[in-house]
Amino acid sequence: MLREWQKQCIAKLIEQYQHKSDALVLATPGAGKTLMASYVAKQLIDDRKIDYVVCFSPSKVVSHSIRSTFEHVLERSFNGQLGALGVSRTYHSMSSINELISSLSKSRVLVIFDEIHHCAGDGDSPANAWGLSLLSTIQNLATYTLSLTGTPWRTDTLPIPLARYSNPEGHIQCDFTYDLLEAIQDNVCRAPHITAIDINQVVVRKGQESNTYQSIQDLIENGDISYRLILKQPEVIKYMLSLSIQKLNELRTTSSNAGGLIVAASYAHALQIQAILSGHFGKSATIVSYKQEDSAELIDRFREDSCEWIISIAMISEGTDIPRLQVCCNLTDVTTELYFRQILGRILRMTEEQTAIGYMFVLAEPDLVEFAERLNQAIPDSYHYEQTDRLLEGIENPNNQSNSNHGYHDYVQDTFSDIDVDDIWGNNVDELINHSTLAELSMSSFKSRIISYYI
Incomplete structure (x- = not known):
């Protein structure tokens, strides 16, 4: 109808x-x-x-x-x-x-x-x-x-x-x-609830030099660290996944077929996320990407079944209709407003069986936070903000270790275990570790900022 x-x-x-x-x-x-x-x-x-x-x-x-x-x-x-x-x-x-x-x-x-x-x-x-x-x-x-x-x-x-x-x-x-305001009022689309995850403190070591930064914005602007590198950190992936899994588990208590979308930065990144999802959380996930000829069939199968998670590399961004998707863990390194809104749209399709809110978890990269805040222009006076210090201040990362420092060789293995390093650098792993553009990142805790539609 x-x-x-x-x-x-x-x-x-x-x-x-x-x-x-x-x-x-x-x-x-x-x-x-x-x-x-x-x-x-x-x-x-x-x-x-x-x-x-x-x-x-x-x-x-x-x-x-x-x-x-x-x-x-x-x-x-x-x-x-x-x-x-x-x-x-x-x-x-x-x-x-x-x-x-x-x-x-x-x-x-x-x-x-x-x-x-x-x-x-x-x-x-x-x-x-x-x-x-x-x-x-x-x-x-x-x-x-x-x-x-x-x-x-x-x-x-x-x-x-x-x-x-x-x-x-x-x-x-x-x-x-x-527009989105009309769609929410008409119960055609879900209201977006966006959680921006920031880092309380991160220590960056390059050789003998060590520096401490208090936020992702500080790290990117002053630490000479790319956003893509932050997204590959196992601590970041685990924490983002933990929040997303917790939310999806909560939703599936009342809607057993609610699904979750994880957007990865690359195929290697998707494999890293899939390994952490399985090894750390005991969850399985389907990967779809342009590299797979059967991606269309995999998406169709996911649309019709009740599996929890699907990991996408530039495959489920716009026009892809999977209404049961209600949670998104946004780990892509594409930080344009166009792509941000396209991804958000994947979890806003309304269904009779599910609640009227779509949940996105995203890192507090400055542009992404601005895009989330700018949704207020499309839905005037309908967003509210909670102070960071009232939220998840001081929560330890999901591996429950008091010291999250990883050995640098372990970090490289965790980040690049799914690709052939020799193909990229034409050399061995030890030389990769000593490459001047790489740095060891140690993170102690995270904090969240909620940007949500006012119900």
Whole structure:
């Protein structure tokens, strides 16, 4: 059954297509943009306005999900073969799209662009070359276009194809908007509850030199330590996992299929997290990444079963529909606002069986904290803050050791045990340990800051 916002959006778009061919819809992640778009396509087909539908999306996983939704709503195959009403493709397939363009050149076509910001390009960046291809070919091909986004900007500020700008600053003029506040009020999306984890004290040793820092921000700004290195620390991973596991266990007492998402920085990092999750907490987890050909099948299987944890490397960020995900342990080193909101959206999809709050645990990296606070701009006067000293001050790390200092060789083995160090450095582990850019980090305790929707 369609939600009220979807009905209103469909009606507006169908009316708008009477006098213009392009439309842009902004709807918060988890609101149901794909289902809405499928009913727009159905209406245009029923009205004999179009003959065929082409959908583009950022990944194979999302493309597969779109195909399933459109096949269900249109009650016809959507695989691009003879007799199908349409096809679902990825943006990266545009480099080999000539055959599709040729076969549809004389048809009336609705082209749907999911997460349209992936198509940005100004001609100067090779990475966005297919954005220009989109402008020069697809726009001329389509009878109608429908662009969808849940995050209507790009960090690199490149222009988005087919978007109409309301002013020189590049603010996008959307034809229909459905924001997170509305979705929460309508019980369409969960309210976000974000816990930012900081370090009470960390000692950094480089050779004979030793320095102490009082926060992640202090460590990054003054300690010459990368955020990625902090994310690889076993103490950090254990502590972040302990909070996430505790929350998911609590939720599963009333909803046995509630699931948790862990976002890793790399495949090696995902293996490290999986090993700690299993060895320290006795929990199993599925890893999905671009390296695995069966990732789509693994995600589908996780969506339908009741397993607790899935670890993702750039696979479950936007458009991937796993409504039972309710807890996210954010350990990626990507610190853009776009990616932050995309990940957050994975745990905000509402279900009847689960509570109306999605929980994210993230390190207090300065940009990420700012992004969490900036959610207040989308939900005015609906966030509150608790002072750090009222929270988990002084809690020891989860291994319950009074002294968390690790030998440096142990640290290197813990961090790099899942990759071939020789392949990276062309040398042995001892030389890796003595490399000037590496440092030993010793952490004593953590503290938390809660950034939560006011219920």
